[in-house]
């Protein structure tokens with residue numbers, strides 16, 4: 056057995072940040088990852104960051120504060136974030152963004168922004184790298200590599216932690232499975248930084264009660280940390296904060312499926328010409344609803360969170376591209392060939408192909424067409440033309456979720472809590488293992504996963520190093 060000061064389970068966003076901070080502070084760190092390389096979700100994520108009161112903002116003359124950020128999070132999440140953890144996060148996040156910048160982060164020149172793809176903030180506090188999340192990984196990589204080379208961080212790729220070791224009520228280390236068999240490591244502190252469970256369809260369904268439609272997650276996001284913590288008496292929370300997007304076109308119905316493309320649904324980018332209907336063949340939201348959160352909320356309430364974009368041949372021919380980069384012929388070519396693209400000579404035939412009640416779809420389209428000059432019952436303003444000219448087309452879209460809502464219950468010091476709400480000695484958790492529901496609540500709040508993962512990682516790494 057090997058003795059370390061600190062064991063970090065997972066060398067992703069938060070684990071790398073913690074290892075750097077602890078290693079620089081002089082701790083003997085064991086950084087374990089099931090994958091053959093470090094980086095975790097940074098290999099697949101977009102990597103949008105947020106933080107209020109950053110040096111970037113000051114350079115742009117923006118006067119912003121963590122308190123204003125917290126107010127915005129409360130507004131966007133409709134009051135469903137955890138105020139304690141989110142309050143801690145917004146205090147630490149500007150420091151994490153500054154740290155990245157000081158160490159060479161390649162900031163995209165258009166930043167800071169109010170928002171992108173999610174409900175915008177009231178201030179410009181949103182940042183991304185020129186190479187998306189890989190820009191974050193490049194900085195972490197450059198900081199961590201010398202610490203590993205110098206023997207200050209003991210990085211072990213291909214080491215999957217399978218259990219937490221206990222002495223009495225205290226967690227004292229981990230059991231690890233690797234190519235040479237099994238071994239045990241002990242340390243004064245163990246941090247769970249193993250990410251979410253969105254690559255584990257069974258666990259996803261068990262926790263959220265929903266089907267995992269898309270396989271967008273990092274493949275090692277298996278929920279191992281969640282399960283190991285439960286095995287030593289910890290508990291999960293936040294499943295009620297499940298959230299999903301306005302959707303993507305998947306490759307097929309063999310869930311979880313790869314994403315084929317994303318139709319443009321942002322009215323600020325493209326006016327909708329089509330209608331969108333649920334599995335009952337009914338419209339359920341104004342297709343030009345300006346709030347992304349309102350669109351997402353509406354779809355979340357629909358059966359199976361599936362919608363169909365319905366249009367006719369004239370719209371296909373004349374409207375601006377519905378799918379960025381695709382021509383009308385690209386869509387026509389898939390109709391009848393791809394399970395998510397449908398064409399038919401009549402509305403009834405289209406309804407049969409997308410498996411919605413024909414009378415309902417007929418009524419929906421008739422009501423939409425008859426009322427183009429009147430007040431739309433859902434409040435839609437933009438209605439360029441009726442849906443009236445065969446062929447009729449539909450594209451099936453699934454709401455997708457790339458994050459894990461439920462996570463490990465911790466206190467403000469990130470100490471894992473047991474069923475009675477008492478800290479389990481020696482055990483901490485951070486990053487997405489805390490659940491996206493704590494910091495985003497029932498919404499997608501820009502940058503509220505990657506940035507807290509970095510910020511909590513740095514803070515905890517520094518704090519648990521014996522020198523501090």
Ligand SMILES: Cc1cc2nc3c(=O)[nH]c(=O)nc-3n(C[C@H](O)[C@H](O)[C@H](O)COP(=O)(O)OP(=O)(O)OC[C@H]3O[C@@H](n4cnc5c(N)ncnc54)[C@H](O)[C@@H]3O)c2cc1C
Nearest residue numbers: 065067068069089095096102103216250275486487504505
């Ligand atoms: C497609 C996509 C886009 C996203 N875009 C954004 C965005 O724009 N902004 C934002 O804020 N967030 C975004 N996120 C979420 C964000 O990137 C993640 O929440 C965050 O990076 C997670 O960091 P982490 O350290 O908790 O986990 P990860 O970075 O996932 O790291 C966990 C590590 O633990 C390892 N591991 C797992 N189990 C074990 C085990 N048993 N033993 C050892 N190692 C193990 C894994 O291999 C992995 O390396 C996105 C996520 C996805 C999937």
